[in-house]
Amino acid sequence: SCCSLLFLSCQKKIYNNVENGFIDISDWSFQRDGEIGLKGNWKFKWLEDNSRFINSDYNYENWDIIKVSGHWNYKVQNAFGYCWLRCKIKNNQNERLGLYLFNANSSYKLYINNELKMQNGEPGNNRKTTIPQAIPQYIQIPNTEYLYISWKISNFHDCNGGPRFTPIINTISQIKYK
Numbered sequence: 805s806c807c808s809l810l811f812l813s814c815q816k817k818i819y820n821n822v823e824n825g826f827i828d829i830s831d832w833s834f835q836r837d838g839e840i841g842l843k844g845n846w847k848f849k850w851l852e853d854n855s856r857f858i859n860s861d862y863n864y865e866n867w868d869i870i871k872v873s874g875h876w877n878y879k880v881q882n883a884f885g886y887c888w889l890r891c892k893i894k895n896n897q898n899e900r901l902g903l904y905l906f907n908a909n910s911s912y913k914l915y916i917n918n919e920l921k922m923q924n925g926e927p928g929n930n931r932k933t934t935i936p937q938a939i940p941q942y943i944q945i946p947n948t949e950y951l952y953i954s955w956k957i958s959n960f961h962d963c964n965g966g967p968r969f970t971p972i973i974n975t976i977s978q979i980k981y982k
Contacts, residue, residue, distance in 0.1 A: 822846055822872065825864070828894040829973065834901070839974035842953075845869045846967070847890040850880055853929055853956075857888045858915040860952040864890045875909065876966035883965045886929055886958035893951040893973075902979035903945050906969040908955075909962045910936035914971075915954040917946055927958035934958045942979045 821827070822844030829840055848870035849857070856862050867890065870879055877883050895901075903921075905914065911925030911934055925937030936959075945951060959965030972979070 822891055824869065825867070825890050826892045826894075829896050830894045832896050834896070834899055834975045834978070839972050839978065841970040841972050842891060842893075843872055843970040846872045848876075848879070849888045849890075850876075851885055852888070853886070857890075857956075858918055858954040860917055860950075862954075870967070872967040873970040874966065875964040875968060877964055883963050884931075884960045885965060886927060886934075886956065887966070889953075889955040889957065889967060891953045891955075893953065895945075895947070895949060895951050897947050897949065900947070900976045901945050901973055902942050902976035904940070904942040904972045904974070904979045906940045907938040908957045909965050909968045910934070910938070910959045912955060912957045914956075917948060917952050921945075927956045928960075929958070931960035934960045936961045944976050945973070 822842055824845055825847035827842060832840060847864045847867040849867045870876060870889065876887060905922060907924055911927040913920055913927055914922040921943050922941050924939055926933065926935040928934035957966055
């Protein structure tokens with residue numbers, strides 16, 4: 805019926821929402837409910853760079869919040885700069901999962917559980933050290949209880965900067981067809 809369809813679509817939105825840098829997908833059925841877009845409120849650190857930001861145990865609780873997907877222009881009143889984003893995911897360990905990302909403006913490195921898993925261009929800290937690139941990518945994600953995503957994005961070339969597209973999680977077999 806129409807009401808149950810409305811309920812199911814509302815229910816999905818709850819699961820598709822990162823809140824304060826965290827999302828629980830442990831009970832999500834990818835076969836029944838489809839992919840998950842990691843949109844919502846990610847943790848955000850502007851114009852600071854620290855190699856410890858990729859560490860799973862790094863405490864980023866006092867970081868600011870930014871909406872993913874979108875541009876950071878509204879938040880920092882500037883298109884040019886760099887940031888780090890963090891998201892902790894309680895993982896679904898019942899399926900082989902993948903992560904798909906169309907791109908980010910204008911270069912990025914994405915780490916999962918301390919390991920570099922995706923990169924587009926070279927996300928530097930100024931125009932000279934930043935090399936833009938926009939190639940869609942997918943990877944298989946680790947089958948661990950928690951996933952810690954650390955995502956550095958740099959933009960010194962485009963009129964909008966930041967996490968332009970939402971990272972998507974689905975079964976690895978479905979992610980390949982994006």
